Amino acid sequence: MREFIQYITSYLGSNQTPGTAGNIFWVVVYVLLVFTGISLGVIAMNWLERKILAHMQVRLGPMRVGPHGLLQPFADALKLLLKEDLIPAEADSVIFWCAPFMVVLAAFTVFVVVPFGPTHAITDMNIGILFMLGVSSLSVLGIVMAGWASNSHYPLIGALRSSAQMVSYEVAMGMAVVSVILMTSLNAVGTGTLSMIGIVQAQLAQHEWFIFKFFPLGLIAFFIFAVAMVAETNRAPFDLAEAESELTAGFHTEYSGFRWSLFFLAEYGAMMAASSIAVTLWLGGWLRPFPNMLAGAGWDQLFSFIPGASFLFLAGLCFYSTARMPKHPYFRIQTIGLAGFGALLGLVGLILFIPPVRAWVQDIFWFSAKVAGFMYLYIWYRGTFPRYRFDQLMKMGWKVLLPMGLGILILTAGVALYQQNLWHP
Amino acid sequence: MTNQNTLSHVDLETPEKPFLDANELVINMGPQHPATHGVLRVILRLDGEKVLGLECVIGYLHRGVEKIGEHRTYTMFNPYVDRMDYVAAVSNGLGYCETVEKLLNVEAPPRAQHVRVILTELNRIASHQLWLGTHALDIGAITPLFYTFRDREEILKIYEKYCGARLTTHAFRIGGLQYETYAGFEKEVKNFLNFFRPKIDEYEELLTTNRIWLERTKGVGKISAQDCIALGVTGPVLRASGMKWDLRKAQPYACYKNFDFEIPIGQNGDTYDRYLVRMVEMRQSVRIIEQALGALPEGPIMAKVPKVMKPPAGEVYHSIEAPKGELGYFIVSDGSTQPYRVRVRPPSFVNLQALDLMCRGQLVADVIAVIGTLDIVLGEVDR
Amino acid sequence: MAPVATPFFFYLLSALMLVGGILVITRKNPVHSALALITTLLAQAAIYLMLYAPFVAGVQIILYAGGIMVLFLFVIMLVSIDRSIKERQFNSQWLIGVVAATALGGLLIAVYTKGASLFPGGPVTVAAEGDNTQRVASLLYGQYMFSFEIASLLLLVAIIGAVVMAKKRI
Secondary structure (H helix, E strand, O other): OHHHHHHHHHHHOOOOOHHHHOOHHHHHHHHHHHHHHHHHHHHHHHHHHHHHHHHHOOOOOOOOOOHHHOOHHHHHHHHHHHOOOOOOOOOOHHHHHHHHHHHHHHHHHHHHOOOOOOOOOOOOOOOHHHHHHHHHHHHHHHHHHHHHHOOOHHHHHHHHHHHHHHHHHHHHHHHHHHHHHHHHOOOOOOOOOOOHHHHHHHHHHOOOOOOOOOOOHHHHHHHHHHHHHHHHOOOOOOHHHHOHHHHOOHHHOOOOHHHHHHHHHHHHHHHHHHHHHHHHHHOOOOOOOOOOOOOOHHHHHHHHHHHHHHHHHHHHHHHHHHHHOOOOHHHHHHHHHHHHHHHHHHHHHHHOOOHHHHHHHHHHHHHHHHHHHHHHHHHHHHHHOOOOOHHHHHHHHHHHHHHHHHHHHHHHHHHHHHHOOOOOO | OOHHHHOOOOOOOOOOOOHHHOOOEEEEEOOOOOOOOOOOEEEEEEEOOEEEEEEEEOOOOOOOHHHHHOOOOHHHHHHHHOOOOOOOHHHHHHHHHHHHHHHHOOOOOHHHHHHHHHHHHHHHHHHHHHHHHHHHHHHOOOHHHHHHHHHHHHHHHHHHHHHOOOOOOOOEEOOEEOOOOOOOHHHHHHHHHHHHHHHHHHHHHHHOOOHHHHHHHOOOOOOOHHHHHHHOOOOHHHHHOOOOOOHHHHOOOOOHHHOOOOOOOOOOOOHHHHHHHHHHHHHHHHHHHHHHHHOOOOOOOEOOOOOOOOOOOEEEEEEEEEOOEEEEEEEEEOOOOOEEEEEEEOHHHHHHOOHHHHHOOOEHHHHHHHHHHHOOOHHHHHO | OOOOOHHHHHHHHHHHHHHHHHHHHHOOOHHHHHHHHHHHHHHHHHHHHHOOOHHHHHHHHHHHHHHHHHHHHHHHHHOOHHHHHHOOOOOOOHHHHHHHHHHHHHHHHHHHHHOHHHOOOOOOOOOOOOHHHHHHHHHHHHHOHHHHHHHHHHHHHHHHHHHHHHOOOO
16 A cells, blocks of 8 residues: 555656656546546637627627526537437448447547647657547548448538548648657757657747748648648538538438537537647747746736736626626526636636645646637637638638648748758758 | 520530539429529539539419409409519509500509509518528528618518518509598608618628629629520519510509619629619619609599499500519410410410529539529419 | 566457458458458567567557548548449469469478577567667668658659549540
8 A cells, every 4th residue: 555655646747748757546536637637628718619609790699508508518518418319220230339449540630649738638649740640531431430330421422521621731730740850850959859848848948939930821720720720620611521411411310319428529629639739839838928028926926926826806797797697586596606606717817826736736727728729719700700611611721731741841941040050051 | 696596505405524423413302491582493514513403393383363353353363463463462463454444545643653563562672682682592691681670671561551461462553543642641751762772882891892693693603685685584583684674664564654763784694683673773772763753643533443344345454563573474364254374475484494504514503503593482383 | 567467468459360361261241351460460569569669569559540541541432332242252273373362381491490599599688778760760861761662652653543543534
């Protein structure tokens, strides 16, 4: 028993990720933490997407289940779990059964290497970014399996569309990613890194986020990735695979209940994964804003208050809405619920002010805040853009983004060589 | 212009040889499909995503409106026509009332005619709003739908105040109007116009210069003016092909000849032009309503019409410019209280014929766009 | 990183690969075969990982499992499956097949037994983990530059050939 406790505590002083340190206990703890976090994120996204989209479209969105529809995601989850789980008679039942798991597996495995902080990652692989791209590309297999196994036309077309789309955009995406890897090599040793943590540390060492590096090259590479990432996750305006006006629901037309909810989970998981890649590669990962320009203990102190303060702000919003709730007895429970939710947020905010927690959590906070920004963009796109047609989508991937990516790659390499005094034109 | 030549490429029997012998896909779109605007069933023959040909199967909403007409008196049949194009019920009512008036040889008094024009043009705006929302939704932009429905609500409120119904209004009677306008009618309509004018800009801001919208609609579902005429296509679809044909100008009915307005036309006959034409039509409708409100005369609202209508034996065809195109009524009277035969020429039904021609060689996504741009209402197609 | 239960994972992955490989040639439904092939490829990637070749493993997943096999499936799904199910699984050239398989197997065994000196006797010293990708790169773009470029030329020719064959008019 003592050995076990010692095994657990031996990691605590380490400045490595549990995977790198090889401590299985903490790996399991981190895996559980990360996956709980992702699932909570998906639940929050479910509510936020409906609410934000609704407000963009002059609607209220969910308002009935819980105050301001806060419990709507749970009601939906309950409904989906209780729903009959159909497998069409003519479907290939084994593959039909496997497909959603494949998609979820691909979407969630990616988070193994996502660095929420210098040590807050499940593991740090020296092929981190390659691993992320590779595993996320596996989700297309699940989609193709789902589409084919349904033995129905709409899912099949949806699957064909999404597979072609994902394979095409991966190429442009890869080009943008490689240009970042080139940027990481601009150090004294002259070798770059594929490790996710290494990429963020390179940005710290080079004193700028890669989005601003070699302006505008980094920005363009980021733009390419940002477009390709939306296409990779099958979201509007590239949501052809599930274009409801054309293919009813695309590859998951025949799915229902629990299995459908897995697709839903995977979609949002994949969105978060893609956003995490973008944040890590271009937006400085877990780094707080201006880590070098506004360096020093005072600034560190100030920035470390922001997580708690932002939760307190959310709590304040909740209390403000509570005060504005109708005074009718019918709304009493909802008002209490909203006040309770506000109190919960406030409590979390206060906890985040405690010094050790504050130090521990701020990396995670900045990372999540950046990812949340991307999630908002996803919703915004959905509210604004019409859908691309398939041939236009392909044209964009192969004739616009890929040449742009290649050009950026070559230019970045050239500028890097020039800066390192290795090449004099 | 020869029909044979213009339509010769519409041969369902000789598909292009599919590539790599991949199986040609036959897809049944509808009758329960989110984007066929009701219970339209389209049988698509696809090569991958390319449309080789398609066939419309209609009749799922057939209620025998024309046959019902033979068993109702002229007055009793009036509410039934509202159920054909249920998003433009007022226009349907206007067409029917005017046809029977022509048969009876009476004319509605000027005040009634002005109110009719106001309500019909409001109806045109409402119908175009519904079209815009659903069309944009089909192409993937979800937000315009909610904007248009928010604004359409104001029109429906005016209807509700005027005649008690929002959709199937039965607003007009043979010979004029049953109800005098309610107190504050003019002010409310004016308020609506002031409210609505900036809203058109708002819709256009979302779509007109949106790159994706342009790519999705330009050059999609092209149809030439000749093909339109050969197929009998009317309304905004015809006008977008460059043909300046609007019954409000060509064969003025009601009191349209008193008003000054323009007929927008397009050049390319593609989906984008049809979109622009309809947007301008909404602005023109606002103009017409303003003029009609300004010139709203006092006076009776009902002409002298016998309680029991027995029109003289004979037949009459009268058509009006409904939001979707030429809406015609052909009524044969045998001198009794009931029509001998009622035949409706619904614009949606005739326009739907062009679907195959417009979609051939395009992609599946374009079929959706074209169905949306034709602006069909299945209640009217099937009657 | 200390290796965990290495023999167990090795046998597990090898078994997975073998089963997958057998399923590829025995399943009548080509989609099932393709999925079995994907399983095999993924297990192979895991074995690369065990051999401390993470870069090769990553490339294996991206290219084979995520790229090529998706295109395989893409084509198979468009082809009528009913017809292929009715077709005979093994054709009449089984004799040649057996001879070829025996020859290949013999070669493998011969190399393994005779060429024992080629293989290191004990555990291999592994280069520092971070260096892996870099080493692959410097070998590819340094020592084997020429063969690497030849291979890419070959691929280019294949791409152009595919385009020419697929497109009726260019």
